[in-house]
Amino acid sequence: METTSVDQALFSCHILAIPYPGRGHINPFMNLCKLIATTSKPNHLLQISFIVTEEWFRFLKSEPKPDNIQFQKIPNVIPSEKDRSKDLLGFVEAVYTKMEAPIDSILDGLPKPNVILADSLLPWAVGIGERRNIPVASFWTMSATVFSILHHHQLLLANGHFEANLAEQGEELVNYIPGITPICVKDLPPVFHCKYREMLHVILEVVSQLVNKAQYALFTTIEPLESQVIEALQAEIPVPIFTVGPTIPYLDTEFKTNQPCPNYLSWLDDQPNDSVLYISQGSFLSVSNTQLDEIIAGVHSSGVSTFWVARETSSLLTDGIGKRGIVVSWCDQLRVLCHPSVGGFWSHCGWNSTKEGAFAGVPFLTFPIVADQFTNSKQIVEDWKIGWRVNKESENLVKRDEIARLVQSFMDLGSYHGREMRKRAMGIRKIFQEAIEGGAIQANIYKFIQDISQGPRQ
Ligand SMILES: *[C@@H]1O[C@H](CO)[C@@H](O)[C@H](O)[C@H]1NC(C)=O
Numbered sequence: 001m002e003t004t005s006v007d008q009a010l011f012s013c014h015i016l017a018i019p020y021p022g023r024g025h026i027n028p029f030m031n032l033c034k035l036i037a038t039t040s041k042p043n044h045l046l047q048i049s050f051i052v053t054e055e056w057f058r059f060l061k062s063e064p065k066p067d068n069i070q071f072q073k074i075p076n077v078i079p080s081e082k083d084r085s086k087d088l089l090g091f092v093e094a095v096y097t098k099m100e101a102p103i104d105s106i107l108d109g110l111p112k113p114n115v116i117l118a119d120s121l122l123p124w125a126v127g128i129g130e131r132r133n134i135p136v137a138s139f140w141t142m143s144a145t146v147f148s149i150l151h152h153h154q155l156l157l158a159n160g161h162f163e164a165n166l167a168e169q170g171e172e173l174v175n176y177i178p179g180i181t182p183i184c185v186k187d188l189p190p191v192f193h194c195k196y197r198e199m200l201h202v203i204l205e206v207v208s209q210l211v212n213k214a215q216y217a218l219f220t221t222i223e224p225l226e227s228q229v230i231e232a233l234q235a236e237i238p239v240p241i242f243t244v245g246p247t248i249p250y251l252d253t254e255f256k257t258n259q260p261c262p263n264y265l266s267w268l269d270d271q272p273n274d275s276v277l278y279i280s281q282g283s284f285l286s287v288s289n290t291q292l293d294e295i296i297a298g299v300h301s302s303g304v305s306t307f308w309v310a311r312e313t314s315s316l317l318t319d320g321i322g323k324r325g326i327v328v329s330w331c332d333q334l335r336v337l338c339h340p341s342v343g344g345f346w347s348h349c350g351w352n353s354t355k356e357g358a359f360a361g362v363p364f365l366t367f368p369i370v371a372d373q374f375t376n377s378k379q380i381v382e383d384w385k386i387g388w389r390v391n392k393e394s395e396n397l398v399k400r401d402e403i404a405r406l407v408q409s410f411m412d413l414g415s416y417h418g419r420e421m422r423k424r425a426m427g428i429r430k431i432f433q434e435a436i437e438g439g440a441i442q443a444n445i446y447k448f449i450q451d452i453s454q455g456p457r458q
């Protein structure tokens with residue numbers, strides 16, 4: 001019948017997915033693609049071509065994924081991963097200059113995509129879209145709040161908070177951005193502080209491209225957590241915003257329970273409920289050695305059981321921990337956070353970790369260091385009220401005694417403030433569950449698929 005064939009045609013859809021080839025980006029991006037792939041109905045004929053560098057292909061190829069996601073390989077942008085940490089700027093430069101040409105030639109050999117789904121930090125993707133007349137969906141991997149603050153930089157300029165001087169203006173309040181609750185200058189993304197001036201125009205260019213050149217904006221957040229921000233933003237910008245959920249691997253949890261139980265989970269099984277502080281500071285290289293010493297000593301003398309994840313484990317850490325904890329170089333973070341023994345999350349507050357902790361309903365001790373982490377920490381502590389700050393200033397050393405006291409009272413389940421905070425954290429967890437199980441996220445994804453399936457715009 002005719003209607004069937006119309007439906008078929010309507011939903012035949014090819015997506016070219018271009019993730020940023022960096023650690024914090026590729027996982028949420030793959031999770032988003034899995035969500036899109038599994039949200040499409042069997043008769044949708046949806047295909048996702050997922051661009052990966054050789055290096056990422058080696059990591060990702062054995063991971064299970066839906067059949068309608070296929071990898072397309074491009075050469076590495078830099079010779080090896082080791083060179084990346086040695087020369088971060090060189091890597092970023094290579095991402096900006098060396099990916100576009102090989103992707104262009106891959107496109108020559110593929111059916112024309114309905115949409116290019118690209119990480120917002122790949123500004124050349126809209127160029128490919130423009131040249132080939134393919135709409136671009138820009139995937140922003142930080143919070144909507146951070147995006148909105150960047151977008152409203154003219155307001156910061158007008159109020160003297162552009163290139164701000166932290167020492168003098170850190171405590172000044174930014175209370176004039178639509179949808180954003182009042183925020184101190186020191187909690188703004190650091191690109192607004194005068195010492196990061198060079199980065200600022202790059203990131204503002206990325207934001208302006210998303211607003212003015214992309215046809216869709218995808219935000220990895222859930223509506224109820226940042227609803228006022230998103231509403232105010234959508235009222236101002238032409239590009240339609242789709243919230244696509246936390247893009248953390250909650251889809252994988254069922255599947256993973258069939259795998260053998262790692263040692264660290266058995267260790268957690270033996271601990272009392274809510275007794276363990278999970279500590280993941282991102283890369284410890286970004287904390288000074290003196291600060292690291294204070295953290296280890298402070299946490300140790302608090303007497304609280306700890307689960308540390310640290311990519312570069314030092315004997316200082318393992319010795320400092322004693323019998324009351326474990327140290328691992330990697331773990332399945334979401335699974336650990338969701339374990340009933342974990343009662344607190346010491347975090348650098350990357351957006352990915354922020355979403356995972358909030359999803360798990362675990363309260364935070366925040367220790368932001370770079371980039372969007374200060375703003376995420378502010379949201380955790382002041383907006384959702386599910387955490388305390390460890391470092392109130394970004395520069396000053398936090399001493400061991402202060403850390404010990406803080407950790408102790410934070411993990412004290414009997415205290416009034418602790419109980420109230422844990423209740424609120426469970427409330428946030430419920431909001432996540434409702435968004436995921438109640439179908440709001442799937443509905444947004446479905447709407448997105450429907451929109452892009454209307455065919456490339458002329
Ligand atoms: C988030 O970050 C943690 C720690 O770096 C990592 O274990 C986890 O796999 C990440 N999740 C996603 C969705 O990227």
Ligand SMILES: *[C@@H]1O[C@H](CO)[C@@H](O)[C@H](O)[C@H]1NC(C)=O
Nearest residue numbers: 271272273274338339340341
């Ligand atoms: C620990 O937490 C789990 C999961 O919430 C719960 O089923 C169990 O009863 C708790 N155990 C104790 C001793 O409270």
